[in-house]
Amino acid sequence: MMIKNSLDIIEICTKENVPIWEVAISYEEAQSGFSREEIVEKMGRHFSQMQKSIDTGLDLDDRKIRSKMFRDDAKKLMVYRKKNKPLSGTTISKAVAYALSVMELNCSMGRIVASPTAGSCGVLPAVIISAMETLKMKKKHGVNALFTAGMVGTIIAKNASLSGAIGGCQAEIGSASAMAAAAVVEMAGGSPQMAFDAAAIALKSVMGLICDPVAGLVEVPCAKRNGMGASNALIAADMVLAGIPSVIPFDEVVWAMNKVSQIMPSAHKETSEGGIAITPTGQRLRDEIFGED
């Protein structure tokens, strides 16, 4: 059986009556030569590191956050959501705080799991772990969710790109958001078709998003966009779990994203020559950080 898109995966899932994460483990066994135990163990370590990155980020001393552009935003949101009724609800407000936390750790040269990239490393941990807490799931469910996410990401990599330099932010945070949406739909008991529908909805919602980092650093707007990517994933998941399908199938959305990438100007692909990077404030920040030269 060849795997090149979501249709192939859904076909295997239907025939074997298994979820996407089972196909992902079998795929990894076949392509790596490692045993199922080794593969599951390695993903377990990645999961634990994601959990640790959230916790370490939330504990970061304000002075240890290396960014010149923001401070302890994750902590602010955690305090706010505990003291108030967050408008975006308990799960989403927490997921966004988690995403900010991992990104603050990342820009402080902390240890993170690139998923799929370092610039989008906040989305998956935020979505999967906040959903696990809401749904009262165990670590093994979180590990399975990472396999689902990994399979979705591999399909995107195969048919488009996961790199901001090639496809803009849609390829990084958009992909992370799609991967996370599929992962939590399966975790919540949705079918493989529903998982890919959620991924499609998440990706459609950020179609065309450009990569325009201020001063070329993975900070502004990246950290907050990780938060938005996390909320986007959870909302897409809820829509699908309510029975709302994606009108456009996942594989066609990925195809469309690739088409958008191809005509996206290079100024909008991680070069910091467009978008918010060249706003007066963006340029002032760049000059302050790196000097005028």
Place this chain on the structure above:
Amino acid sequence: MSIGIDVNAFRNGNSMNFNSIFDVIGPVMIGPSSSHTAGAAKIGYLSTQIFDKQITAVEFYLHGSFAKTYKGHGTDRALLAGIMRIKPDDSKLRKAFEIVQERGIEYNFYKEDLGDVHPNSVRIVLFGIDDTSEQIIGSSVGGGRILISRIGQTDVEVDGDYATLITKHFDKPGVIAKVSTILSAYGINIAFMKVFRQLRGAQASLIVQVDEILKEEILNKIQELDEIQEVKFINSLRQAGVI
């Protein structure tokens, strides 16, 4: 459970870099950037596999985006950590400036236009304890993947994915056959092979990527060939324990 999956169907696409689920979920790394931090650390680390000596001093000539943004991305710390064989996921990477001082290694960073190379590139000059030195040009080509494109004055392609044998030899007919005969006699499987030369009949180099670590004995046999001036063997990043 066993699901029949033809993995080769996956390899013919435009993203052969993403074969494993762990290319998407992973690697574990010190932030903030896979290209400017993790990739930089890997270039440094692989440089010490090429120049395998105790290092006393090092010069980094940063090009393009590396030159523009190295401070904000910790590229400087990552490169220094790499040449001290600190891995991209080791939190000691953050303290590279302190550690390099403890180890008494002199270092300097410069900005330099390296010409037509990838925007994330660096020329590294390493100085060894025995007064020898080596120059290496490496690029971080995306997602933490790297490419060493020059060692000394020789054009090469070393990506750290495979163990790599590099020869310097005189461009004469039969050299490639002789080297591959020796490798096959020892049951070494060649994954990829590439030949570079400056001019016909002048100096050339052969880059052979292999699956196994080559024993000293094999390298000696190749070195003994008349046409061969120099043989170098570089472990893959996996064999070196980096990833």
